[in-house]
Amino acid sequence: MIFPIHPALLLIFGSVIVESQTEETNICTTEGTKSLCVSREVIGLRGEDVTLPCRFTHEEESDMIALRVLFYLLTSSNKHYVYNSSSNYMDESFKGRIQPMGNASEGDGSVRITDLKMEDEGTYVCRFEWKTSLTTMDGFQARKGMQTQLRVDVRPEILRIWKESENSTNAEKLFCEAEAKPEPNITWMDPLGRLVELSGTMVGPDDTNQIQTIIISLNLTSQRPTGNYTCLAENQYGVVQELFNYEVFGRPSKTRHVLWTVLGGIIAAVALVALMAFACKWRRNRVKGPAR
Ligand SMILES: *[C@@H]1O[C@H](CO)[C@@H](O)[C@H](O)[C@H]1NC(C)=O
Ligand SMILES: *[C@@H]1O[C@H](CO)[C@@H](O)[C@H](O)[C@H]1NC(C)=O
Ligand SMILES: *[C@@H]1O[C@H](CO)[C@@H](O)[C@H](O)[C@H]1NC(C)=O
Numbered sequence: 681m682i683f684p685i686h687p688a689l690l691l692i693f694g695s696v697i698v699e700s701q702t703e704e705t706n707i708c709t710t711e712g713t714k715s716l717c718v719s720r721e722v723i724g725l726r727g728e729d730v731t732l733p734c735r736f737t738h739e740e741e742s743d744m745i746a747l748r749v750l751f752y753l754l755t756s757s758n759k760h761y762v763y764n765s766s767s768n769y770m771d772e773s774f775k776g777r778i779q780p781m782g783n784a785s786e787g788d789g790s791v792r793i794t795d796l797k798m799e800d801e802g803t804y805v806c807r808f809e810w811k812t813s814l815t816t817m818d819g820f821q822a823r824k825g826m827q828t829q830l831r832v833d834v835r836p837e838i839l840r841i842w843k844e845s846e847n848s849t850n851a852e853k854l855f856c857e858a859e860a861k862p863e864p865n866i867t868w869m870d871p872l873g874r875l876v877e878l879s880g881t882m883v884g885p886d887d888t889n890q891i892q893t894i895i896i897s898l899n900l901t902s903q904r905p906t907g908n909y910t911c912l913a914e915n916q917y918g919v920v921q922e923l924f925n926y927e928v929f930g931r932p933s934k935t936r937h938v939l940w941t942v943l944g945g946i947i948a949a950v951a952l953v954a955l956m957a958f959a960c961k962w963r964r965n966r967v968k969g970p971a972r
């Protein structure tokens with residue numbers, strides 16, 4: 681068998697670990713001696729962890745008592761109060777998934793969000809609050825346009841691989857359904873490891889900011905070899921594959937045909953030998969019998 685691209689190689693080199701870029705703080709909101717710096721964009725993967733950096737500095741540090749950090753999540757319709765470092769409050773949807781990465785009392789309000797969900801995507805506003813006396817409060821937050829955009833991407837995953845036959849024509853088709861974000865490249869490989877031209881592709885939804893689900897099909901004509909068909913799905917985070925064993929009933933593969941012929945031959949030969957042995961023994965017994 682020839683494999684122009686061996687799928688196992690793709691699996692080894694295809695996996696990418698993301699994170700890194702998230703640590704830097706590259707946009708700052710500044711006012712007088714106060715400054716608050718965050719990352720403009722952070723990309724995380726569904727089910728994995730991500731860090732939202734937020735650092736606050738103020739020259740009159742001695743005036744700040746009980747410094748704490750708060751996070752708000754802005755979605756298209758709402759503003760959710762998500763986290764409070766001093767009470768360790770977390771919104772219901774983030775229960776147990778936000779961890780402080782620095783000491784907020786010292787101005788490091790960076791947090792880690794674990795086990796990312798698609799719903800976590802949005803704009804995060806970092807806000808510091810402190811007391812200036814027993815009764816008065818002050819605060820400072822990242823200004824609009826200087827906030828953190830969290831994007832949640834998805835590694836490719838094959839959801840389903842199946843065969844369907846059309847009632848009227850008896851034509852058979854293989855289907856493969858995969859999801860990823862951004863949209864995955866998806867292909868079929870035949871049992872000889874050759875890339876196969878697709879017979880059809882369905883993509884959805886139209887909004888490319890969402891998880892893209894793709895279904896590809898392959899017409900199984902009589903020219904197609906039987907054996908394992910491989911569906912491959914790939915985006916920048918990795919490549920996955922799934923096999924479908926295509927062995928048609930009523931159209932036995934050549935090897936199966938040969939196998940049955942050989943097996944039939946062996947059974948016939950064994951039966952013949954047994955019959956001959958029995959015949960010989962019977963004849964010997966008949967010869968010996970009367971001699972006694
Ligand atoms: C954060 O927690 C502190 C201490 O529990 C509380 O005083 C403060 O009001 C909380 N902030 C918000 C915005 O709820
Ligand atoms: C955070 O910093 C404050 C002030 O420097 C200090 O008192 C406190 O112990 C620190 N907390 C932790 C968990 O390190
Ligand atoms: C295929 O045939 C079966 C039985 O003949 C019928 O119940 C079924 O609805 C048909 N399916 C389609 C897609 O025509």
Ligand SMILES: *[C@@H]1O[C@H](CO)[C@@H](O)[C@H](O)[C@H]1NC(C)=O
Nearest residue numbers: 846851877878879880898899
């Ligand atoms: C696959 O089969 C369908 C009919 O089921 C046909 O319309 C289509 O043209 C075929 N595609 C290819 C690439 O052969």
Ligand SMILES: *[C@@H]1O[C@H](CO)[C@@H](O)[C@H](O)[C@H]1NC(C)=O
Nearest residue numbers: 871906907908909923924925
């Ligand atoms: C198809 O794949 C299955 C499972 O990996 C394997 O056991 C089988 O030997 C393969 N068949 C062929 C013809 O390569």
Ligand SMILES: *[C@@H]1O[C@H](CO)[C@@H](O)[C@H](O)[C@H]1NC(C)=O
Nearest residue numbers: 863864865866914915916917
């Ligand atoms: C997907 O395929 C297109 C065209 O073949 C190629 O330009 C692109 O780099 C591929 N993307 C990935 C993630 O493999």
